[in-house]
Amino acid sequence: MQLNNVGDIFLTRELYLIGETKRKILVKIGKPEKYPGSQDYYCPYQIIGLELESDKVKYAMGIDQIQAVQLTMERIGAVLYTSKEYKEKSLRWIEDENCDLGFPVPASISDLLP
Numbered sequence: 794m795q796l797n798n799v800g801d802i803f804l805t806r807e808l809y810l811i812g813e814t815k816r817k818i819l820v821k822i823g824k825p826e827k828y829p830g831s832q833d834y835y836c837p838y839q840i841i842g843l844e845l846e847s848d849k850v851k852y853a854m855g856i857d858q859i860q861a862v863q864l865t866m867e868r869i870g871a872v873l874y875t876s877k878e879y880k881e882k883s884l885r886w887i888e889d890e891n892c893d894l895g896f897p898v899p900a901s902i903s904d905l906l907p
Contacts, residue, residue: 794828794829794835794852796837796850796851796852797850798823798837798839798850799821799822799823799837799838799839799850800823800824800826800837801823801824802821802822802823802824803822803823803824803825803836803862804821804822805819805820805821805822806819806820806886806895807819807820808820808873808884808885808886808894809884809885810878810883810884810885811882811883811885812883813883816842817842818840818841818842818843818873818878818884819839819840819841819842820838820839820840820841820869820873821838821839821841822836822837822838822862822865822866822869823836823837823838824836825855825858825861825862828854832856833854833855833856833861834854834855834856834857834858834860834861835852835853835854835855835861836852836853836854836855836858836861836862836864836865837850837851837852837865838850838851838852838853838865838868838869839851840869840872840873843872843873843876843877843878844876844877844878845876845877846872846876851868852865853865853867853868863897866896866897867896867897867898867899868899869896870894870896870897870898870899871898871899873894873896874894874896874898879892879894
């Protein structure tokens with residue numbers, strides 16, 4: 794399934810880059826919906842502003858709405874924590890020297906983080 798937008802926006806988070814006042818990173822999460830023709834749910838998301846990430850709308854699927862949101866949060870975390878901006882230690886959510894972006898880190902990449 795290809796999505797053109799996240800639909801009804803459920804959650805948002807604005808991140809920023811140290812030293813760049815004009816460039817913001819915006820994370821948008823849409824409301825979980827039933828996947829067409831399935832009992833499962835999908836949760837759309839979009840990350841706008843990362844240099845090497847397209848602004849394309851993506852989604853994660855789960856057995857229910859909560860699992861769909863959980864998996865979406867993990868996917869967003871994976872994208873952000875492996876981004877060029879994070880690796881350069883310039884991506885921030887709040888004034889946090891540890892670079893915590895407030896998203897869960899999937900176990901598959903946790904060992905790769907500084």
